[in-house]
Amino acid sequence: MNLAELVDRTNVDTLDHLERETTVPVVDGLQAQGDLIVIPFSMLTGDSGSSADRWVPAEGVHLVEGGDGRHPHVLVADPGTCRWSPCGGNPAIENTAPVYLLHPEHGGTGIAPGRWVIRRQRELAGLVAD
Amino acid sequence: MSAPSGLETRSPDISSRWLSYALCTDPADRPAAEQAVAQLYAATGRPPPGFVWVRSPAEATTVLTTKEFFRFDGNWQTVGAQIAAQVSELRLPLRQRSGWQGEQLRRTIRDCLVPAVNSTMPSSRGLGWSGQHDADWLAQLDARQRLRGPLLDTWATLARSTGWWWPREDVCVMAERPVAVHLDADRLPHNDNGPAVEFADGSCAYAWHGTPLTPISTAHDPANPGHHLTLYDLPTRARLLVVVNGSAERDGTRRRYGLRVPNWYRHPVAAAAWTYGLEPDQYLQLLRRT
Numbered sequence: 001m002n003l004a005e006l007v008d009r010t011n012v013d014t015l016d017h018l019e020r021e022t023t024v025p026v027v028d029g030l031q032a033q034g035d036l037i038v039i040p041f042s043m044l045t046g047d048s049g050s051s052a053d054r055w056v057p058a059e060g061v062h063l064v065e066g067g068d069g070r071h072p073h074v075l076v077a078d079p080g081t082c083r084w085s086p087c088g089g090n091p092a093i094e095n096t097a098p099v100y101l102l103h104p105e106h107g108g109t110g111i112a113p114g115r116w117v118i119r120r121q122r123e124l125a126g127l128v129a130d
Numbered sequence: 131m132s133a134p135s136g137l138e139t140r141s142p143d144i145s146s147r148w149l150s151y152a153l154c155t156d157p158a159d160r161p162a163a164e165q166a167v168a169q170l171y172a173a174t175g176r177p178p179p180g181f182v183w184v185r186s187p188a189e190a191t192t193v194l195t196t197k198e199f200f201r202f203d204g205n206w207q208t209v210g211a212q213i214a215a216q217v218s219e220l221r222l223p224l225r226q227r228s229g230w231q232g233e234q235l236r237r238t239i240r241d242c243l244v245p246a247v248n249s250t251m252p253s254s255r256g257l258g259w260s261g262q263h264d265a266d267w268l269a270q271l272d273a274r275q276r277l278r279g280p281l282l283d284t285w286a287t288l289a290r291s292t293g294w295w296w297p298r299e300d301v302c303v304m305a306e307r308p309v310a311v312h313l314d315a316d317r318l319p320h321n322d323n324g325p326a327v328e329f330a331d332g333s334c335a336y337a338w339h340g341t342p343l344t345p346i347s348t349a350h351d352p353a354n355p356g357h358h359l360t361l362y363d364l365p366t367r368a369r370l371l372v373v374v375n376g377s378a379e380r381d382g383t384r385r386r387y388g389l390r391v392p393n394w395y396r397h398p399v400a401a402a403a404w405t406y407g408l409e410p411d412q413y414l415q416l417l418r419r420t
Binding site for chain 2: 015017018025027028029030031032033034037039043103105106107109119121122123124125
């Protein structure tokens with residue numbers, strides 16, 4: 001998967017200085033895309049791990065909506081490979097094949113098959129938005 | 131940025147003029163500054179002092195050898211105390227809090243530049259004044275049309291011509307102005323990539339959108355090679371974690387941004403971990419950041 005293909009699949013475009021043709025790396029572990037962090041489920045204790053029960057549609061899911069000067073973070077998956085649940089702002093995802101996060105400024109990053117919790121970055125004033 | 135208050139709306143020219151003195155990075159006009167200081171000495175019945183020029187307030191502390199723990203040591207007969215008494219009288223009209231307060235000047239000078247420059251000096255060196263950074267109270271007098279009289283002219287000349295200075299009995303130590311002052315879009319002292327205030331001798335101070343900063347500690351940012359996390363003390367009950375974006379801007383630079391974190395964090399990695407609700411050892415396992 002490369003960035004050009006991710007852009008084709010969603011209605012989200014990325015800034016044109018980001019490399020479109022390079023294969024997007026798939027990471028099997030803790031990774032951050034701007035103000036989002038992807039945490040292996042096994043790293044979290046005491047998390048109820050509510051079941052990811054919605055299939056990610058072909059056009060992707062906006063895990064963080066854009067607007068008001070913010071950019072969206074979009075989860076992109078092949079059909080039938082990834083389920084997710086919103087979980088009150090900390091989405092849980094469960095995937096059987098690599099899935100991708102796309103962001104207009106940060107580009108794309110791949111998430112290896114597994115169970116993951118996605119969190120927003122926070123500061124004292126509230127949530128961070130990029 | 132807050133809406134322009136009183137002085138800025140009514141007296142934009144006064145505000146911008148005095149702000150330009152405060153932000154000036156030209157070499158000092160030494161003859162004008164020395165003449166002004168000599169006039170202040172004369173007003174206390176003293177002959178002109180000798181002058182020692184230094185590149186910065188930090189360097190001044192190496193010349194002002196006696197360490198004075200308090201700005202005023204209790205002796206009213208010193209030249210510093212007598213100049214202070216004159217200043218106090220000149221500033222009397224400002225005790226009435228009505229009228230223009232000069233919000234932008236206060237934020238830039240009194241809340242940021244003065245503490246920032248103070249932070250470059252290892253300790254207090256007793257009574258001294260700020261030259262260009264006395265512009266805020268002089269502007270208030272100007273806006274009240276009270277900037278009249280020979281002594282106020284003298285103080286205005288000092289604001290236009292020099293950096294900080296310290297009067298002593300036979301000698302006055304004079305510091306040059308900074309060589310660089312970086313500002314943000316609101317014209318508040320700020321620099322994403324280094325010091326906001328720099329002097330010719332390399333002494334410098336940091337500021338973040340008008341808030342003077344004291345760095346506490348720095349650490350490598352895991353998964354962001356070549357970039358650091360830096361933790362600063364803020365004047366409020368918080369600390370500021372300055373982080374570097376994982377992806378480059380169009381021009382190839384990396385944007386920096388500051389996150390307010392609780393003031394009990396002493397290590398930047400612990401503070402960064404908190405922003406994601408993780409433990410420090412977990413955050414150190416970060417494999418990739420974009």
